[in-house]
Amino acid sequence: MPAISKKGLAMPQSPIRKLVPFAEGAKARGIKIHQLNIGQPDIKTPQVALDAVKNNDxxxxxxxxxxxxxxxxxxxxxxxxxxxxxxxxxxxxxxxxxxxxxxxxxxxxxxxxxxxxxxxxxxxxxxxxxxxxxxxxxxxxxxxxxxxxxxxxxxxxxxxxxxxxxxxxxxxxxxxxxxxxxxxxxxxxxxxxxxxxxxxxxxxxxxxxxxxxxxxxxxxxxxxxxxxxxxxxxxxxxxxxxxxxxxxxxxxxxxxxxxxxxxxxxxxxxxxxxxxxxxxLDTPQSYFDDVIEEYVSRRNTLVAGLEAIPGVKVAKPKGAFYCIAELPVKNADAFAQWLLESFDLDGKTIMVAPAAGFYSSDNVGLNQVRIAYVLEENHLKEAVTILKAALEQYQD
Known part of the structure; x- marks a missing residue:
């Protein structure tokens, strides 16, 4: 077989997407997943943008x-x-x-x-x-x-x-x-x-x-x-x-x-x-005002929930819609996979992005995860409840 390039072999996997096969397995078992791993907003795309494509000639x-x-x-x-x-x-x-x-x-x-x-x-x-x-x-x-x-x-x-x-x-x-x-x-x-x-x-x-x-x-x-x-x-x-x-x-x-x-x-x-x-670009400022208000509310809900979990540390974000949380686990990669393979709370679990993939230094961020607060607040609250229950049950 011809050799794969060294560049290709060195290309890192996405820490955001590499857990997808385990998520697919969980879904196949009927588990509902709150996806906190990817920055895909649930906010509606401005209608003016959609109409421009729909109505073009x-x-x-x-x-x-x-x-x-x-x-x-x-x-x-x-x-x-x-x-x-x-x-x-x-x-x-x-x-x-x-x-x-x-x-x-x-x-x-x-x-x-x-x-x-x-x-x-x-x-x-x-x-x-x-x-x-x-x-x-x-x-x-x-x-x-x-x-x-x-x-x-x-x-x-x-x-x-x-x-x-x-x-x-x-x-x-x-x-x-x-x-x-x-x-x-x-x-x-x-x-x-x-x-x-x-x-x-x-x-x-x-x-x-x-x-x-x-x-x-x-x-x-x-x-x-x-x-x-x-x-x-x-x-x-x-x-x-x-x-x-x-x-x-x-x-x-x-x-x-x-x-x-x-x-x-x-x-x-x-x-x-x-x-x-x-x-x-014709989207009115009111759109952004509403979106920012929504994200601030989501952020506050998520951070308060995380801070209430024993052993969890989190830095309060000033922008975007992500935060890094430090968990009381040795290896967040293994924990994130376990959440999808072996854990559910009333048929539900969460998907997070292990934070080690957001570093290039070795052995840094091993007990951290990135959480994207792109879900509605009731889902964020449920996700925090699931995380708390998972941490209580998980053994490294």
Whole structure:
């Protein structure tokens, strides 16, 4: 048999999706599963986006420009302007999801063997994107005890080498829900400017900032125009995960010219999804006000429930719709599988994402799980009850 590539063998499994076979087995046994493992909102997609696809009169489903519809990029530039981010349509390339935008960014700024520094825990697919790009992730650890705040800049600085090309952050964070302060973004801006690095900011959860906190984009740091790269997506903002539309945004002309070559190589982003995404920009602010109110209520319900379980620790998220919980178990991976294979409470169980997969450091986060509070509150309450009962019964 021909050999599989070393890159393919090194490609990590998704900690979010690898338990799916066990979930399917539980469902086949008639067990109802509360899925807390994946960031698939149950919030309705804006009707204006759905209607734009339903009512279009296209006769040929043609390629778009490799950078995406001009009309969509024009409208996106206006959207960003309304959020205090001054960019032109030429600073935007539409991608097939935020994932492709991240691959464009890594492909444009790194070579095989280069390094990127990422505060961990981080979105698990960053490991996969780095592996696909032949890049090494160098982690700087943030802790639950500190609420997953930005680690000291000195921790970053001692990791910078001649192979370092970029620092990557997710703001607000997946899986932590941490929202970086303006001062923390400023510190990172000064660091990348000092060491002539790129700062790649995954800002797909921008709208979801709670308790009076505000989102601070790297694109507002105008002294790092040549360093800043923003990644965005419609998936969470408009509850349109299946559209697979995102974008890469930067004022660095050489960077965008390079990213454009990657965009041309994959031809164009999907047409119907761009139609829906462009229309979604007409969604009124009231939609987001209602969604944020709902997520804050869900967060409060979940955190209060988790804190009431003996031995469980949780950092209260300031944004997005995830939290990291530390459980009184030795191995959350084994516990998560056991929940699906061997446990139910009145015919129901839960599915969580083991958090070790959100780290690149070995033996870190082994007793942690990521929980997505994307379910209605009554289901979240039931999920917490199930978790409490499971922990009382589970033996490592």
């Amino acid at each position: 296209l006769e040929v489903l043609a390629y778009s420009h490799s950078a995406g519809f001009q009309s969509y990029r024009d409208k996106l530039a206006s959207y960003y302007s309304n959020h205090g981010i001054d960019v032109s349509p030429e600073d935007i390339i539409i991608s097939t999801g935020g994932s492709e935008a991240l691959l464009f960014a890594m492909g444009s700024v790194t070579d095989p063997g280069d390094e990127i520094i990422i505060p961990e825990p981080f979105y698990a697919n960053y490991n996969g994107f780095a592996t696909a790009s032949g890049v090494k992730v160098v982690p700087v650890i943030s802790t639950l005890e500190e609420g997953f705040a930005l680690p000291p800049i000195s921790d970053f600085e001692k990791l910078i080498s001649d192979k370092t090309k970029a620092i990557v952050i997710c703001n607000p964070g997946n899986p932590t829900g941490y929202l970086y302060s303006e001062d923390e973004i400023r510190q990172l801006a000064e660091l990348v400017k000092k060491h002539d690095l790129f700062l790649i900011a995954d800002e797909v959860y921008r709208e979801f900032a709670y308790d009076g906190h505000k989102h601070h984009s790297v694109m507002k740091q105008r002294d790092i125009d040549d360093h800043a790269i923003m990644i965005d997506s419609v998936s969470k903002r408009f509850s349109m995960c299946g559209a697979r539309i995102g974008c890469i945004v930067s004022r660095n002309k050489e960077l965008m010219s390079t990213a454009m070559k990657f965009a041309q190589a994959r031809l164009s982003p999907p047409t119907f999804a761009q139609i829906a995404s462009e229309a979604a």
